[in-house]
Amino acid sequence: MTAAVPTVSDAEAAVILARCDELARHSSLTDGIERTYLSAEHAAVNYRVAGWMTAAGLTTWQDAAGNQCARLSGSTRGLPALMLGSHLDTVRAAGRYDGILGVLVAIAVAGRIAASGRPLPFALEIAAFGDEEGTRFGTTLLGSRAVAGTWLESWWDLRDAGGVSLREAFLAFGLDPAKVGDAARAPQELLGYLEAHIEQGPVLEEEGRALGVVTGIAGARRFLLTVTGSAGHSGTPWPRRRDALAGAAEGITTIERIARAEGLTATVGHLRVFPDAVNVIPGKVEFSLDLRAPDDADRDRGWTLIESALTDICGTRGLDLASTQVHEAAAVACSPRLRAAIATGIRSTEPTTAPADAARPDEGGSDSGPEAPADDAPRELPSIAGHDAMAIAAITDVGMLFVRCAGGISHHPDESVTAADVALAVDALEAAVRALAADYPAL
Structure with a gap:
C-alpha cells in the first residue's frame, strides 16, 4: 500500500501541537500546568506567541490589558476587522489545549491568508486573551471584557491568594491601570469574532464528528x-x-x-x-x-x-x-451569519473528516478512517462552558467552531485532540473566513 502524502494541513497541525507542548512548559507548577493573568508565565507566552504571529506575517502588539494582539491588513488600509481569538491562561492542573488551541489555529489561518497573496476585503485580527478562566483574581473574562469595553472599576481591588491586588499586578506587569480603557474596541472597528475551541464535552466524539458549529453559550x-x-x-x-x-x-x-x-x-x-x-x-x-x-x-x-x-x-x-x-x-446566541460561515467551512472538510477513534499524536496507529457522507450536515450544539466570545458579543457578532476532544475531558491534564482534527479545524476556519470575504460587504 502506498503511504499517504502528508498535506500542508498535516504539517501545520504538527506545528500547532508542538507549540501547545511548548506553551505548556510555561507554568507556575512543576508537576502540571497553571498559567495565570499578569504572571511571569503570562509574559513569557505573550512573547512567544508574538514571535509566531510576526513569523506568520502579522503586525503585533500587547494591548493595555495585557492581551497579545495581531493584525493582517486587508486590501486597503483602515478597513474594519474580522477578529479571531481565544485565551492563553489556564486553570490549575490544566490541559494544554483549552484556549491555547484556538489561538494557534487562528495564527495558522492568518498565516495562510498572508502567504496566499490574496488579501481579504477586510482586515484580520487575532486576540490572544490574557485572562478567561479567572484563576488568579476570581473574576472571569478580564482580558476580553477589557477589549469589549466592559471593564469594571470595582475589579481593581480584587486580590489573589497572595494578597496582591489587580491594580498592583497591572503595575508589576508593566501596564498602566489608568489606560486599561485603551484596550477597548469600538463596534464599528469589527465585523465579527470567530473562536475555535475544544468542545469540552463528549457529543462530537460520540457522534464520530471532528468539528461542530456552536449555536450559543450558556x-x-x-x-x-x-x-x-x-x-x-x-x-x-x-x-x-x-x-x-x-x-x-x-x-x-x-x-x-x-x-x-x-x-x-x-x-x-x-x-x-x-x-x-x-x-x-x-x-x-x-x-x-x-x-x-x-x-x-x-x-x-x-x-x-x-x-x-x-x-x-x-x-x-x-x-x-x-x-x-x-x-x-448572560447567555449568548451565536450569529446566524457566522454560524453559516462556520458550517460552510466544516462542509469543505467533510470528505476527509476523521473518525472518533483516530489515534492521538503521541499514540500509534493511523489518523485516517472512513469518510463522512458528503451530505452530512454539520453538527450544531450549544456550549455549556463559558468563552471569551461571551464578552466580545457586547461589541460584535460572535461565532464558534468546536473541535472534538477525547472523552470530552477538559480542565484536566488528560485533555487531548488528534492531529487530524486540528488539521481539519485549520481548514474549516480558513474556509469560514473566505466565505465571509466572498459575502463582503454584506457582512
Whole structure:
C-alpha cells in the first residue's frame, strides 16, 4: 500500500501541537500546568506567541490589558476587522489545549491568508486573551471584557491568594491601570469574532464528528453559600445537634436533583468546613454553586427552586442560610451569519473528516478512517462552558467552531485532540473566513 502524502494541513497541525507542548512548559507548577493573568508565565507566552504571529506575517502588539494582539491588513488600509481569538491562561492542573488551541489555529489561518497573496476585503485580527478562566483574581473574562469595553472599576481591588491586588499586578506587569480603557474596541472597528475551541464535552466524539458549529453559550450564575449551625463535641445527642455539614450535604444532593429535573447544569466545586476537626460537629460550611443553562430564564427559575429548597432544609435542621452571588453572565446566541460561515467551512472538510477513534499524536496507529457522507450536515450544539466570545458579543457578532476532544475531558491534564482534527479545524476556519470575504460587504 502506498503511504499517504502528508498535506500542508498535516504539517501545520504538527506545528500547532508542538507549540501547545511548548506553551505548556510555561507554568507556575512543576508537576502540571497553571498559567495565570499578569504572571511571569503570562509574559513569557505573550512573547512567544508574538514571535509566531510576526513569523506568520502579522503586525503585533500587547494591548493595555495585557492581551497579545495581531493584525493582517486587508486590501486597503483602515478597513474594519474580522477578529479571531481565544485565551492563553489556564486553570490549575490544566490541559494544554483549552484556549491555547484556538489561538494557534487562528495564527495558522492568518498565516495562510498572508502567504496566499490574496488579501481579504477586510482586515484580520487575532486576540490572544490574557485572562478567561479567572484563576488568579476570581473574576472571569478580564482580558476580553477589557477589549469589549466592559471593564469594571470595582475589579481593581480584587486580590489573589497572595494578597496582591489587580491594580498592583497591572503595575508589576508593566501596564498602566489608568489606560486599561485603551484596550477597548469600538463596534464599528469589527465585523465579527470567530473562536475555535475544544468542545469540552463528549457529543462530537460520540457522534464520530471532528468539528461542530456552536449555536450559543450558556448563561451562568455563581454563588457562595454559607450554612451556619453550632459547633459542638461529637458526643452531642442527636436532638441537640445543629450540624452545618449535614445540612449542606443534604442541600448539595438536592441541588443535583433539581438541576437534573430542570435540565440545568449545576456544579458544587468548592467546600470549606469550620472548624474542620475530626471530633467536632461542623458549625459552618461554605460551598460554591455554578449554575448554567442555555436560556437565562430557565437558569434563573432553577435558582429560585434551589434557594427555596435550601431554605427549607436549613429551617428544618435549625440552620441559617446565606447566599451571595459572585458572578453572572448572560447567555449568548451565536450569529446566524457566522454560524453559516462556520458550517460552510466544516462542509469543505467533510470528505476527509476523521473518525472518533483516530489515534492521538503521541499514540500509534493511523489518523485516517472512513469518510463522512458528503451530505452530512454539520453538527450544531450549544456550549455549556463559558468563552471569551461571551464578552466580545457586547461589541460584535460572535461565532464558534468546536473541535472534538477525547472523552470530552477538559480542565484536566488528560485533555487531548488528534492531529487530524486540528488539521481539519485549520481548514474549516480558513474556509469560514473566505466565505465571509466572498459575502463582503454584506457582512
